[in-house]
Amino acid sequence: MDIPPPPAPEPPPGQGHGPGWPPPYPVPQQPWYPYPQPFQEPAKTSGLAIASLVTGIVCCVPPLGLVLGGFALAQIRKKGLRGKGMAITGVVLSSIATVLALVLAVSGGFGAFWDGFREGIDDAKSRRSTMDLRKGDCFVVPGGELEREVVKVNVVPCAEPHDGEVSGSFKLDGSAFPGEQRMTALADQKCWAVEQEYAMDSWALPVEAESYYYTPSQQSWKVGDHSVTCAFATTSGKLKGSVRNDARRLDPDQMTYLRAANAYDRVLAAGPDQDRVEDDLDGFKKWAGQVSEVLTQEGTRLRGRSWPSTAQDPVDARLKEVDLAQKEWAKAAVAADADAFYLHSGAADRALRQATEVAARSALHLATTPPATDSGGSSSGGADGGSSGGTDSEETDGGSGSGSGSGTEV
Incomplete structure (x- = not known):
C-alpha cells in the first residue's frame, strides 16, 4: 500500500502556487536566546586572613598573628572565602616571631630589645629641626x-x-x-x-x-x-x-x-x-x-x-x-x-x-x-x-x- 506524500505547504498570503514553491531552503526563523544566567559573585577575602598577615609582618604581638591565622583558615574552609595564602603567610611569620620572642625572653634580651625599640620610637617623635x-x-x-x-x-x-x-x-x-x-x-x-x-x-x-x-x-x-x-x-x-x-x-x-x-x-x-x-x-x-x-x-x-x-x-x-x-x-x-x-x-x-x-x-x-x-x-x-x-x-x-x-x- 502506497502512502501518499504530505500536502505541499500553503504559500504565504499574497503568493500563489507556482514553480519554485516550496522554496529550496527553509524559511528563516526568528533566532532563539536562552534565559540569562544569574551573576556569580567572586568569593570574599577573609578579614581574619588579612589581619593575620599584617600582624605577622609588624610582629607587634607575635602570638596574635598565629591565632588569627588559625581562625582564618577554619573560616575559609567553612565559608569558601579567599585569603588562604595570606593566612598561611601570617601564621608562618607569627610563628617565627613567637619563637624569637621566647628565645629573647629566656636569654633576658627581650627587655633590652623592647626598651631600645621604644626609645627609637620616642627619639623619632621628639626629633625636631633647629x-x-x-x-x-x-x-x-x-x-x-x-x-x-x-x-x-x-x-x-x-x-x-x-x-x-x-x-x-x-x-x-x-x-x-x-x-x-x-x-x-x-x-x-x-x-x-x-x-x-x-x-x-x-x-x-x-x-x-x-x-x-x-x-x-x-x-x-x-x-x-x-x-x-x-x-x-x-x-x-x-x-x-x-x-x-x-x-x-x-x-x-x-x-x-x-x-x-x-x-x-x-x-x-x-x-x-x-x-x-x-x-x-x-x-x-x-x-x-x-x-x-x-x-x-x-x-x-x-x-x-x-x-x-x-x-x-x-x-x-x-x-x-x-x-x-x-x-x-x-x-x-x-x-x-x-x-x-x-x-x-x-x-x-x-x-x-x-x-x-x-x-x-x-x-x-x-x-x-x-x-x-x-x-x-x-x-x-x-x-x-x-x-x-x-x-x-x-x-x-x-x-x-x-x-x-x-x-x-x-
Whole structure:
C-alpha cells in the first residue's frame, strides 16, 4: 500500500502556487536566546586572613598573628572565602616571631630589645629641626656637642636632663643672607634682652647656664629660616628643670624691681669697645649719658610703685643709691678729661652697694646669691653661638658663628 506524500505547504498570503514553491531552503526563523544566567559573585577575602598577615609582618604581638591565622583558615574552609595564602603567610611569620620572642625572653634580651625599640620610637617623635624650636622647649643635642653645626635636636621635658632651653627668638631683616659676622653681632646684642625677659632674675640662673644661640645657615636661609633662636645651654654637664622665671612665675612687685635692675645691666654692657677712656673719651662720655638716663628711669619706676610694707625700706635704700649713682654718671657724661671721667664713674660704681641690693631682693623674695662673676654692682658674661642648618628633608650643615657679650645674666 502506497502512502501518499504530505500536502505541499500553503504559500504565504499574497503568493500563489507556482514553480519554485516550496522554496529550496527553509524559511528563516526568528533566532532563539536562552534565559540569562544569574551573576556569580567572586568569593570574599577573609578579614581574619588579612589581619593575620599584617600582624605577622609588624610582629607587634607575635602570638596574635598565629591565632588569627588559625581562625582564618577554619573560616575559609567553612565559608569558601579567599585569603588562604595570606593566612598561611601570617601564621608562618607569627610563628617565627613567637619563637624569637621566647628565645629573647629566656636569654633576658627581650627587655633590652623592647626598651631600645621604644626609645627609637620616642627619639623619632621628639626629633625636631633647629628651625622649628619654640620658646620654652628643652632639648638634647645628639652627641652632646653644642659648639658645632646642628641640624636637629631632641626635644625633651624640662624636668629631664637636657643641654639647652629656648628662651625665644628674633627675626632678621632683609631678604639677602646677612653673613655670619652680622648675625653674630645681632645675636650677641639681642639674645641677651630676649633671655632677660624669659629669665628675669639672672641671680636665680644655674651657674652652668650660658647664653647660646642658633643662627641660620646659607642653606636654611634659602628655605625661609630667617630667625635667630636664643637659648640657655651648658657645655659642662646637663641642665635639669626649667630656668624660666617671667610673668608666669613672678608677681608685679618682683617684675617691677627686676625690669629696673635689668635695664641698668644692659646699658652697662653696651659700653665702648675701647678698654681705656683715653682712647675714646667722647664715646665713653656718650655712654655715661645713657647710663645716667637709664638710672633716672629706674628711679622713676621704683618711686612709682607702692611696695609691700616689708619691702618699702629696703627698696627706698636702694633708690637713694640709684639717685646718687645717676648724678655721678651725669657728671661723667660732661667730664673735661679722662681723669674726671674716672673720678665720677668710680664714685657711681661705689654708690650701688651689693649689700643694699641683696636686702631689697630678700624683701621681695628674689634670689639673693649674686652670680659667680658679679663684682660690685655689675658683672660680665659670655655668649657663644652655633648655627642651625638644613631642612627636615635635606640635612645640610651651615656655618658656625660665635661671639661674646657682657652683662650680669650669665
